[in-house]
Amino acid sequence: MLPRWLCGCTQTIENKFDDKKLQDIFDKRCAALFEDFSVKFETLKTEFLNSALEKISDFPTSSGENNASTTTTFAEEVIHGPEQKIIVKPKNPQETSRTKHDLLTSVNPVDHDIQFEEVRHIKDGGMLFQCSQSAEASKLEKVMHEKLSDNYNVHILKTLHPQIRVVGYAENLDGESLLQYILKQNDTIFGTNSDCKVVRTGATNKNKAIFQATLQSNQEMREQMDLKGFNPTVKPYDQKKKIQYTMENLDGGTLEITLDQDSPSKKGF
Incomplete structure (x- = not known):
């Protein structure tokens, strides 16, 4: 039988051990829940991003991917319609697929609440975004300029008078x-x-x-x-x-x- 003074010490050690064990279990559970939440959040974020940029991914490239015959000229895009249009053009000519990649990795529509109606290709790897309102066009131009100005020229096109x-x-x-x-x-x-x-x-x-x-x-x-x-x-x-x-x-x-x-x-x- 243990002395009375040692019994108290033993109980204290056991309590500390139990608290530490419970803390470990709690930490592991929290980590698992956070990891699960992170995975689900990234999945939803990716799905939203892909949905927002679906038109970019599906649109034909200048190298002939998909249906290149639907690519429009710069003049055709400027003269038609009241919508605001933004042109993103690489400073050095490149494949459209490279431009798509840079846009997808640098500009997140979710974070900046970016909205656009349509995306078209122009020559030398450029892309043209169409917005229904001037405010959306200005916001999109600002974000793209901040993220892509090192390698791309970004500006809003002036609509020609009918x-x-x-x-x-x-x-x-x-x-x-x-x-x-x-x-x-x-x-x-x-x-x-x-x-x-x-x-x-x-x-x-x-x-x-x-x-x-x-x-x-x-x-x-x-x-x-x-x-x-x-x-x-x-x-x-x-x-x-x-x-x-x-x-x-x-x-x-x-x-x-x-x-x-x-x-x-x-x-x-």
Whole structure:
């Protein structure tokens, strides 16, 4: 039988051993739970990232991967649509697959809450991102510039103003007169925020007695034109004080307008 003074020491040692053992078990359990949580978090994060950048992975590369015939030109992307577009282009030409890799490893859409509508390829390994709003485009440009500026040029593309070709009128009107006729007769299309100007006028190549002009507008007017629809092309003619001609959008479709030189009407397209 142990002395009374030694019994207390033994009990203290046993308690300390039990506490240490419990602490070890607790630590191991916590480590296992944390590891399991980390794995699940990384899995969800990867799935979200892959989903957000799915269009990048599936889009054809300049080297012919997937369907390269769908790759668009720089000019085609700039001239169409009101969306904000961002171009990411390597400072030295490279394969698109390399650009994809750098984007996937350097830019995390989850961390920065990046949203974009579409991704397209341009030459020399560049990529073009399309955003529906200017705020999203600015945020995307900032993040990409911070992460990729050492090896890539990143900037927002300026959207070209929609252009309209007026062709087929039989009197050589100066730009200001022609513009006034168009504005007064189509006030339902040219609103308070619309902007339009004549950038060039002159005779057609086929017939020097028939004239044409190119107008530059803004996006609001373009949207109104699309909403109104297009009329079929008609043959131009000159009848006393009226001039009939067609108004043709450069990317397809024509509009018919009749100009009354004495009193421009409010007749729409």
